[in-house]
Amino acid sequence: MAGLLSFRGEDVGIDLGTASVLIYMRGKGIVLREPSVIAMVSDTKEVKAVGAEAYRMLGRTPGNIVAARPLKDGVIADYTLTERMLTLFIKKVLPPLRFFRPQVMVGVPSGVTEVERRAVVQAIVEAGAKRAYLIDEPLAAAIGAGIKIAEPTGSMVVDIGGGSSDIAVISLGGIVRSTSLRIAGNEFDDSIIRFIRNKYNLLIGERTAEELKIKIGAAKRLPGEQDAVAEVRGRDLISGLPKSIEVTTEDVVEALKEPLEKIVQGVKSVLETTPPELVADIIDRGILLTGGGALLRNLDLLLQEATGVPVVVAENAVEAVALGTGKALDMLHVLRDALVTSDNVLRR
């Protein structure tokens, strides 16, 4: 997810994501980039850590402390924790004495329900915003990547985050066709965990799986390309004891086949229902890949082969949504019909 604040004339953007939160301030760029994790004492609910510090605690906390991800699949899974995490992040970048409450624009996966939208709006308002705007993530990603979304020309954006993959065709400042899949980076990690368990009888943790994906992972192997190898540690499921093994790129490619196939199908299904004039534009301009998942090696090639349309990874793939929500507050006149505002949502 993503968004923007306005404080004493300063515009600030927030990307509230499943994997990480990014805050963007005009004139300053990205001022905060932290994992979306909060750690607290289970019985007193006292916050122990947020962001990077809490991330290091994931899977490593003693019984009385719990480190959790309050967002799941791109939407709010735990409302109270999300609001507390957000408040602490905002405090880190905005001065403590706030006379003017800021406006916030939040990017949400295009498939979120009304109840989920309400939860996001409420968390942002509770965190101190005067007004919250919601914008669909792929629209924000397109703006952030520099696409002129107001033109009557079709563009396709595939934003692969931690919890959701958003696929959308954009024209004239709005989304013409879209789908949101709850299959993205986290699901890739889970697939790697399952694969290693089945093939090597080794149980590895979430963080180890993510490291494997980033270090040696790929969406496909290229002919003649040498496989990378990484050592991973986990628990041998037969002996119950710690063990380390070597995993190759080929393993990771195999592990990611299933979730990637679902994303390819999602892209094809959106293309199939897109009006032909816009398809022609997309063939000319190519599909734009954004989000952290876009950095998976050779994903552009895989998608290009599957669709026959050129695919380009955005230069600022990870920041695109945050930058886009920042810019979106300056484009309210163009985006009016595409936005949801807290004034409307909370009145209902």
Ligand SMILES: Nc1ncnc2c1ncn2[C@@H]1O[C@H](COP(=O)(O)OP(=O)(O)OP(=O)(O)O)[C@@H](O)[C@H]1O
């Ligand atoms: N080099 C890389 N290769 C593959 N995956 C990567 C790479 N770098 C980051 N990722 C993955 O990108 C995902 C996070 O992407 P991003 O920060 O765009 O998500 P998010 O905005 O927090 O999530 P969402 O949009 O679903 O709410 C994580 O699953 C992470 O493992």
